[in-house]
Amino acid sequence: MRLTEQQIRSLYGQDVQDRSGAKIGSVGQVWADAAGEPTWVSVKTGVMGHHESMAPLQSARMQQGKLGLPYDKAMVRGAPSVETGTDEPLDAQQLTQLYAHYQLPPPTPPAPPRQQAAGYPRGPELTRSEERLLVGTESEPAGTARLRKHVVDEDVHTTVPVEHDEVRVEREPIAPGDRRARAGIGDEQQEVRLRAEHPVVSKEQVPVERVRLTRDEVVEDQPVDERLRRERVEADVPQSARPRR
Structure with a gap:
């Protein structure tokens, strides 16, 4: 990826996207080879820590002010890293690890043993610094849910x-000449057995319901308020040395 000096300077802090357009992080630093050609960038992924993942500028593209890489987010975040804010050159071992991670062929002719962080001095300069907010998440116990059964x-x-x-007593007159009736005087007894029902109670145990605990993960936005510091650079230039318009 051949960039102008202005484009290289504009890379710092720009968003970095993977091949699908998902944001990986932002550019932290740019490295150039011995010829001054930018070849590598470090990517601030937003993960809590003091290291930035390295990514090659080969086949990278600038699209709408964003740096697009032809790699997945996981590959970039898992790449060899450097300390945040470092300006140390990349040594031969780091370059070998980077080419192997991204499965890139070593450059021809062979790469020089060290690559310097890109810099383009134009007279005296100051480095302006500012604080960036790094917000992550941390899991912690939030209580215990239980199911209890009691009687x-x-x-x-x-x-x-x-x-x-x-x-009940029923009385029926006997008609004269009824041969089924026989006359007779004397003591006699007849009986009828009586029947009565009463409630009988018993109990049985039957399953009626299943009760379970189900855990759902819910994502919600929580506000984070913090105060950041940044530096301002003011130039005190004599009127006679200012450019005329």
């Missing part, structure tokens, strides 16, 4: 139909 007594009122025998 309670419940009064049940119901009704059940029961039968019983009742006796």
Whole structure:
């Protein structure tokens, strides 16, 4: 990826996207080879820590002010890293690890043993610094949910139909000449057995319901308020040395 000096300077802090357009992080530093050609960038991924993942500028593209890399987010975040804010050159071992991670062929002719962080001095300069907010997440216990089963007594009122025998006396006159009736005087006894039902209660245990605990992960936005510091650079230039418009 051949960039102008202005484009290289504009890379710092720009968003970095993977091949699908998902944001990986932002550019932290740019490295150039011995010829001054930018070849590598470090990417601030936003993960808590003091290291930035390295990514090659080969086949990278600038699109709408964002740096697009032809790699997946996971590959970039898992790449060899450097300390945040470092300006140390990349040594031969670091370059070998980077080419192997991204499965890139070593450059021809062979790469020089060290690559310097890109710099383009134009007279005296100051480095302006500012604080960036790094916000991550941390999991912590938030309580325990339990299911408990215990026995309670419940009064049940119901009704059940029961039968019983009742006796009534019926009298039937006998017509004259009825041969089924026989006359006779004397003591005699007849009886009828009576029947009565009464409620009988028993109990049985039956399953009626399954109760379970289900855990759902819910994502919500929580506000984070913090105060950041940044530096301002002011130039005190004599009027006679200022450019004329």
